[in-house]
Amino acid sequence: GQNIDQPTEMTATEGAIVQINCTYQTSGFNGLFWYQQHAGEAPTFLSYNVLDGLEEKGRFSSFLSRSKGYSYLLLKELQMKDSASYLCAAMDSNYQLIWGAGTKLIIKP
Amino acid sequence: GAVVSQHPSRVICKSGTSVKIECRSLDFQATTMFWYRQFPKQSLMLMATSNEGSKATYEQGVEKDKFLINHASLTLSTLTVTSAHPEDSSFYICSARDGQGWTSVQETQYFGPGTRLLVL
Numbered sequence: 001g002q003n004i005d006q007p008t009e010m011t012a013t014e015g016a017i018v019q020i021n022c023t024y025q026t027s028g029f030n031g032l033f034w035y036q037q038h039a040g041e042a043p044t045f046l047s048y049n050v051l052d053g054l055e056e057k058g059r060f061s062s063f064l065s066r067s068k069g070y071s072y073l074l075l076k077e078l079q080m081k082d083s084a085s086y087l088c089a090a091m092d093s094n095y096q097l098i099w100g101a102g103t104k105l106i107i108k109p
Numbered sequence: 110g111a112v113v114s115q116h117p118s119r120v121i122c123k124s125g126t127s128v129k130i131e132c133r134s135l136d137f138q139a140t141t142m143f144w145y146r147q148f149p150k151q152s153l154m155l156m157a158t159s160n161e162g163s164k165a166t167y168e169q170g171v172e173k174d175k176f177l178i179n180h181a182s183l184t185l186s187t188l189t190v191t192s193a194h195p196e197d198s199s200f201y202i203c204s205a206r207d208g209q210g211w212t213s214v215q216e217t218q219y220f221g222p223g224t225r226l227l228v229l
Contacts, residue, residue, distance in 0.1 A: 042202050042220040043153070087152060097218065101152040 002026045004100035006088050011106045012078055020073045020086050020103045028093020032064050032071045035087040037102065043087055046073070075105075083107045111137045113205050115221035122193055123229055130188045130224045132203030138183035139205035143218060144176075147200045159186055193228045200225050 003025045012018040024032065031050035035043035049055055049064035049071060061074040073086055088100040112135040122128050132142060141160050145153040157173075159165035159180035167173045177189040186205075190197055204218040 040200075040223075040225070042223045044220070096155070099152045099154075104150075 002090075002092060002098045004088055004090060004098055006086075006100040006103045008101070009104045009106065011108060012075075014078055014080060014107055014109050016078050017074065017076050018078060018105065020075075020088075020105065022071045022073070022088035022100060024069050024071070024088070024090040024098070024100075026090045026092040026098055029066065030091040030093065030095055032062075033089040033091065033097065034060075034062055034071075034073045035089065037085045037087055039084075046086075078107050080107050080109070111135075111205070111207060111219045113139075113203065113219045113221040115201075115203055115224050117224060118222060119225045119227075121227045121229065124194050125192055128190045128193055128226060130190075130201055130203075130226075132186045132188070132205065132221050134184045134205045134207075134219070137205075137207040137219075139186070139207060140183065141206040142180055142186040143204045143206075144178060144186075144188050145202045145204070147202060147223075153202065156188075190226065193226070195228045198226055198228045 006022045031048055033048050034046040036046050037043040047062035049062050052066055054061055054063045059076045064071045085102040085104050087102045089097040091097055114133045116131045120128055143158050144156045146156050147153050155168050156171045157165045157167045157178050159178050161180050161183050165178035175191055180186040200223050202223040203221045
């Protein structure tokens with residue numbers, strides 16, 4: 001079956017670095033997405049990886065290892081506004097997104 | 110980026126009534142639209158995929174007679190929750206894919222702002 005695993009909740013300190021992990025199992029693979037979702041709002045696109053390696057975009061970076069079925073989202077210089085849920089989603093061979101349950105990130109001053 | 114709107118943003122209704130939610134792509138033609146439901150502290154759950162001019166494809170466990178989807182044009186899809194009950198209370202989110210200008214996979218889905226439904 002198809003499955004996405006990510007931690008339910010993480011806590012970090014303002015100004016620090018946090019890494020949110022995601023493992024996936026899908027029928028075929030067309031890339032790995034990370035979305036940010038603030039409470040009561042729709043998800044917003046953060047990153048997309050389809051090749052192995054690290055993609056850096058400002059304070060956010062995303063890593064993919066296809067052989068391990070593993071990705072992580074790295075957030076640097078954490079700000080209070082980064083408090084949100086982070087959703088990992090893998091795209092299968094039919095171009096359907098398989099969603100993880102999301103990781104709630106709590107930032108403390 | 111492309112913009113997708115949803116209306117209404119919030120609706121409260123009595124049990125047994127029907128509620129219609131509109132999803133519009135404002136600056137592109139959406140050949141495919143997706144409807145999701147999200148319960149508190151849970152991830153997005155795909156309910157159905159609709160292509161303009163054809164019947165929607167529903168995910169397993171989603172009642173097609175209860176959740177009516179109409180993708181009448183390239184910019185509008187509607188979801189009607191018929192005879193709503195309190196257990197239908199949820200956050201409903203639509204997303205749209207630009208079938209014409211799909212130049213990169215990350216453009217695969219643009220999300221609307223969501224509609225919060227509360228059935229009393």
